[in-house]
Amino acid sequence: MLSIQKPQYFQKQNQLLMVSQTYQKGLIDLQLNYKMDQFKILGQGAENIVYQYIGEDPNFKDKIIRIGKPRDICEISKNLIILLNDTDWTPLKKYFLKKQPYQIGDQQCQIMDNLFYNVVFAVEIKPKTFLPILSKKQENKDLSDPKNQRFFMVSLLKAQKKLQKTDKNIYQCTKKEIDPIISKYDPRKFYNCKIENLFDSIIDLSEVPDSNLKLFNNQQQRVQSIPEFNIEDIASIISETLLLEDIIQQLKGFFHMIQQMNFTIEEAFDAYEQLKQRNLTNNQYQEIVEGKCQDPEISKLAFKLLTFSSIQALSDLSIIGSFRKEGQGKFVEIGNQKLFYQYSIIDCDLKPLNKIYDYMSTIDELIKLRDYYNSLQ
Numbered sequence: 001m002l003s004i005q006k007p008q009y010f011q012k013q014n015q016l017l018m019v020s021q022t023y024q025k026g027l028i029d030l031q032l033n034y035k036m037d038q039f040k041i042l043g044q045g046a047e048n049i050v051y052q053y054i055g056e057d058p059n060f061k062d063k064i065i066r067i068g069k070p071r072d073i074c075e076i077s078k079n080l081i082i083l084l085n086d087t088d089w090t091p092l093k094k095y096f097l098k099k100q101p102y103q104i105g106d107q108q109c110q111i112m113d114n115l116f117y118n119v120v121f122a123v124e125i126k127p128k129t130f131l132p133i134l135s136k137k138q139e140n141k142d143l144s145d146p147k148n149q150r151f152f153m154v155s156l157l158k159a160q161k162k163l164q165k166t167d168k169n170i171y172q173c174t175k176k177e178i179d180p181i182i183s184k185y186d187p188r189k190f191y192n193c194k195i196e197n198l199f200d201s202i203i204d205l206s207e208v209p210d211s212n213l214k215l216f217n218n219q220q221q222r223v224q225s226i227p228e229f230n231i232e233d234i235a236s237i238i239s240e241t242l243l244l245e246d247i248i249q250q251l252k253g254f255f256h257m258i259q260q261m262n263f264t265i266e267e268a269f270d271a272y273e274q275l276k277q278r279n280l281t282n283n284q285y286q287e288i289v290e291g292k293c294q295d296p297e298i299s300k301l302a303f304k305l306l307t308f309s310s311i312q313a314l315s316d317l318s319i320i321g322s323f324r325k326e327g328q329g330k331f332v333e334i335g336n337q338k339l340f341y342q343y344s345i346i347d348c349d350l351k352p353l354n355k356i357y358d359y360m361s362t363i364d365e366l367i368k369l370r371d372y373y374n375s376l377q
Contacts, residue, residue, distance in 0.1 A: 039065070042220075052114060052220070062117040066099070067109040091250045095345040115320045115344055116220040121229065122322045123238060124214040125205070127248075129255055129315040130187040134265050135363045146186045147374060150315075153366035155182040156373055158210070170369070175376040183208045191252045195239045198248075202235035233334070238321055241332050241341050247319060254314055261307070265359055268308035271301040272356055305353055312351040312359075320344045 038055035042064060049067050053060040099110040116122045132141045133150045146152055159181045160170040170178065185204040189197040205213035215234070217223045226234065242248065275298070280288075287293045288302050320343065327340030 062114050063111055064114045065109055065111050091246065092345060092348075095245070095247055095343060096348065097344050097346050114220075115322050115342075115346075116216050118218075118326070119216070119220075119322050119324050120218055120339060121226045121234070122216040122320060123234065124216070125202075125238075125319045125321070126212040126316065127190045127201075127251070127319065128187050128212065129311075130191055131255055131259060131311075131315075133363060133366055134263060134311070135367075136264050136266050137363055137367055143188070146188065147370055149187060150366070151183075151185070151187050153370050155185075156369040157362065157366060158182075160369065171372055175373070178373065178376075181208065183210060183212070185212065191248060191255070193243060193248055193252070195243060198239040198243060199235045202238055203231065206231045206235075229334075237323070237332055237334065237339065237341075241330070242319070242321065242343060244330070245343050247343060247345065251314065254310075258307070258311055258314075263304075263307055263311070265308070265356070265363070268304050269356055269360055271304035272353060275301045275305070308356060309350040309353065312355055313348055316351070317348040318346050320346055 038053060039051040040054055042050045042052040051065045051067065053063050053065065097112050097115070099112050101108070101110060128151045130143060130149055130151070132138050132143065132148050133153065138148070140148055142148055156170070156178070159178055162181050163170050163173065163177075168177075183204065184207060185201060187201075189204075190201040192198070202213070215223050215226060217226060225231070229237070278298070280298075284293070284298075288298065293299050293302065322342045322344070323339045324341075325337065325339065327342075329340060329342070331338045331340045333339075
């Protein structure tokens, strides 16, 4: 379990949590009281903390509660997230993790299905993107060369940080020193939509431990391996089942659409700076969020930021595969046993616009690293 400082509203061990839920059927408001010892922290990200229910109420055994960290959502220089009203998510919506609003005291939160509940194993895959870094500075955007993809350049950046921990300078290292610590994963293979290429992608992700492939056991713990299945078994199960869904095909279509737009990060950054300078009120930001802005120039700037946010969301989402011995619906047979499977998409929220600073700050270094690697024999 992660060691995480509990937020202020959860600091007292015996504090009662007032949880209210409105059911869609009948619109019944249900008030539930729980002690804090019936929850444990499952994980956290930049925006949210996730709690797993470990009490005895059967209605909540397979649920998790996600609580947002405090933030000012109307400050564009910090965390404003403009909703993407112009992209049709419909084909992917059936895979989105369903969220129901909850109120814990005065804290807004969401309750969702626990995708790791009662599984034989589960896998989280971050397929990333096969696109380049979308900068005017990247002159070579030929995607037939995997080294032109942003994913490869970021792998080099991660390798640079690993080497720095051992007091090594990547620009003084040989190709033989660098290759073992960079991912061999090629996103183009993942999005190729062929079983053999998807199988190879899973194997490649597993060979360099990273956050792009995570395995979870039947105790909902992240592990390096599953006793019942080796990594080849798992890669085979995923490649045979995931392609029966339309997740990869739809994501590939979105990326191709973005590629054809010839969008650059410099355009988005310029739009971001211009929008900041207008000193808009909270009401004006709300109009942008709701798609009600009447100013064509502001709408044009907002659209560029929407595009950037959607690229970030699509590039950073996770696909969760849950495999259970008991269930209903789709299943795959392994030996003489059935594994019922379900795929879901998480982490598909639009990213805060201040992420654009992180993106811009790494462009020069990413290109420099790629060029250095290309120069090695």
